[in-house]
Amino acid sequence: MISSVLERHAEWRGAELPELTREEILRYSRHLLMPEVGLQGQRKLKASSVLLIGTGGLGSPLALYLAAAGVGRIGIVDFDVVEATNLQRQIIHGTSQEGRPKVESARERMLDINPLIQVDAYNEAFTSTNAMEIARPYEVVVDGTDNFPTRYLVNDLCVLLGKPNVYGSIFRFEGQVGVFDSGRGPCYRCLFPAPPPPGEVPSCAEGGVFGVLPGTIGTLQATEVIKLLLGIGDPLIGRLLLYDALEMSFEELRLRKNPDCLICSEHPTIDHLIDYEAFCGVPSHDHGQETVASDWDIEAKELSERLHRGERLRLIDVREAHEWEIAHIEGAELVPLAVLPEHMHEFDSAENMVFLCKSGSRSARAVKLLRTAGFRKVRNLRGGINAWSREVDPSVPIY
Numbered sequence: 001m002i003s004s005v006l007e008r009h010a011e012w013r014g015a016e017l018p019e020l021t022r023e024e025i026l027r028y029s030r031h032l033l034m035p036e037v038g039l040q041g042q043r044k045l046k047a048s049s050v051l052l053i054g055t056g057g058l059g060s061p062l063a064l065y066l067a068a069a070g071v072g073r074i075g076i077v078d079f080d081v082v083e084a085t086n087l088q089r090q091i092i093h094g095t096s097q098e099g100r101p102k103v104e105s106a107r108e109r110m111l112d113i114n115p116l117i118q119v120d121a122y123n124e125a126f127t128s129t130n131a132m133e134i135a136r137p138y139e140v141v142v143d144g145t146d147n148f149p150t151r152y153l154v155n156d157l158c159v160l161l162g163k164p165n166v167y168g169s170i171f172r173f174e175g176q177v178g179v180f181d182s183g184r185g186p187c188y189r190c191l192f193p194a195p196p197p198p199g200e201v202p203s204c205a206e207g208g209v210f211g212v213l214p215g216t217i218g219t220l221q222a223t224e225v226i227k228l229l230l231g232i233g234d235p236l237i238g239r240l241l242l243y244d245a246l247e248m249s250f251e252e253l254r255l256r257k258n259p260d261c262l263i264c265s266e267h268p269t270i271d272h273l274i275d276y277e278a279f280c281g282v283p284s285h286d287h288g289q290e291t292v293a294s295d296w297d298i299e300a301k302e303l304s305e306r307l308h309r310g311e312r313l314r315l316i317d318v319r320e321a322h323e324w325e326i327a328h329i330e331g332a333e334l335v336p337l338a339v340l341p342e343h344m345h346e347f348d349s350a351e352n353m354v355f356l357c358k359s360g361s362r363s364a365r366a367v368k369l370l371r372t373a374g375f376r377k378v379r380n381l382r383g384g385i386n387a388w389s390r391e392v393d394p395s396v397p398i399y
């Protein structure tokens, strides 16, 4: 399968590129001065189109730099609204935009930077149902969402449509960048045929992220996108760049195409998009509090009423000590999830116990662990301590 970018570069040798206006020549003069870009390169960028999935931490620098560089048509997809917890890293949005759809906030900012480009805003979730239709008109797809279902969806979509996929991911102080172009190298599935078990890799909402990190990784992704569009330099095809912000070090892994890859090998078994949330066992958004309801759940209100009635309930908080310091419920005991197995013998299976964490997903794993070990009277505080704050005691800070 030949990548659409390669095809287009071939077309350009004969075809007409759009002319630059005087206004564009002035705006892009620092690009025009470099022989690697020049007038031809800037005209290529003007003729280019990129689809950016997500306008969050990675999406912010991507959208800002692609707009500033003069990429002629940029599609942005997001279904979220701007929230206070976004602003520590999602620098395309501002405090005045809280509560507004992210694609609207992002589009306004991009057009303020560069009114000479076209920004298509898709205020919807990117799913197997709409992905093909949305992505088809664009030459390059960039994944700025950093979650497993969207990562596999974007990978499969790009292999099936023959488009390059510029990948980035972040966790706390570490990040990765790569370009998956199955016409010229491996795809994401060549490396990781299947996602990790649900819950094994914590999301940023759960594990936190260093605010500058998505800026660094998203900017590297933007660099790769612009190089692909211009056809210059060595793209990160067949290479995975690893970045550690604490050590301030970069490493590079060489990647090989998997001859048995389910989607990009010569005998693929996947020929259409599947249900990626089911495939990964997790939702494709990062809110944390929206865990799937279970019979083992207890609502914050019910827990509060039962405690008020003087019922004997043991509250076990499975978060980390530094989270306990931010906020905790009086009377709870701290037993971080990582050390829970060592403390299980201290629990009495005759006791009623309620487990809690920040948003309910770690404590759901704790409850599952205890249920498997034979405990029957264990429940999970649905929505975690943040739900407790919203529904019972607003003096407990939400984080």
Ligand SMILES: [Zn+2]
Pocket (backbone or CB within 6 Å): 182, 186, 187, 188, 189, 190, 191, 258, 261, 262, 263, 264, 265
């Ligand atoms: Zn592959």
